[in-house]
Amino acid sequence: MSVTINNPLSLGNFRLKNRLIMAPMQQYMGTPEAFANNHHVEHYARRAKHVGLVILESTAISSNGRLWANDIGIYTDRHVEPLRKITDAIHIYQTPVFIQLSHGGRKSSPEVTETLVAPSAIAYNDHYGTPESLSAEGIAKVIEEYRLAAKRSIKAGFDGIEIHAAHGFLIHQFLSPLTNTRLDRYGGTSENRARFLKEVLFAIRGEVGRNYPVIIRISATDYSEGGLTPADWVRLLQPLESELDAIHVSTGGNVPVKPSDVYEAYQLPHAAAIKQHFNIPIIAVGKIYTRSLANHVLADQLADAIAIGRPLLDDPDYAEHLLIP
């Protein structure tokens, strides 16, 4: 019998009741100080019952790395309690919830960012403007912010962490040669470009230990000449595989280039290509909206789990429809 979305999935020692995951999606409803509120509690609780895992929206590890003026953050101890209300509400359904930790780097919200920082002083566009290139001390400070965010994530009741290394935010900016032209130990070779991610991951691991799930979301392609490809990601992530529990495969966002066409399961070929090189689970996402397609992806071993996004915004019961044969 082949695997279906109803089958459990192990992420390291952690077990999901099924293979359907709620994708991280900004609610744009945080307070000016990036606190979560009742909207978030109700929104996530309403969608938590049936999925095997909820991944909370991108949550800022630094006041200087918020993606939006109305996103949520985990950069002070005061952010913990409002987040705890969300995890408690989700846990009523025995569904685990991971937090997606992010720093926007050169794509941090200009409205609420004091100093825009990035690996290199290259602007994404005029809206964001030109960032400052991070010094070695600046890098160390951000890594420490990730560590503290991981510590707070446990306090807030999260069952795991998703490192946001996709969509052109700070970690992605370090990894891609399009956005990282540094000449020091954080730039140049793929090993050097991966150093920031490695140090972030090790700082998180130092805080949470090896048994706590830590997964990564990536953009498999930059959709741009000279940018990252799935083969590059294999090279970048293979040395870190033993420290990761899953890879969640999205695309794009590092430069202002969009895919030429967005069709059903358009990102899946990238997930499938990457899966061939790893033993940890691969999560596919992007326009995988039907039970038959999701089961086909799993049966053909193109991915190990399916994340769904927009349908769950429109219909909170979408997961239930998908899980019932």
Ligand SMILES: Cc1cc2nc3c(=O)[nH]c(=O)nc-3n(C[C@H](O)[C@H](O)[C@H](O)COP(=O)(O)O)c2cc1C
């Ligand atoms: C409103 C909205 C907010 C999103 N916010 C995030 C986010 O915070 N972090 C992230 O990695 N992706 C985010 N995404 C991308 C989704 O996680 C997902 O990859 C994308 O919607 C494609 O999946 P779908 O076709 O099932 O919607 C967002 C998407 C939408 C529509």
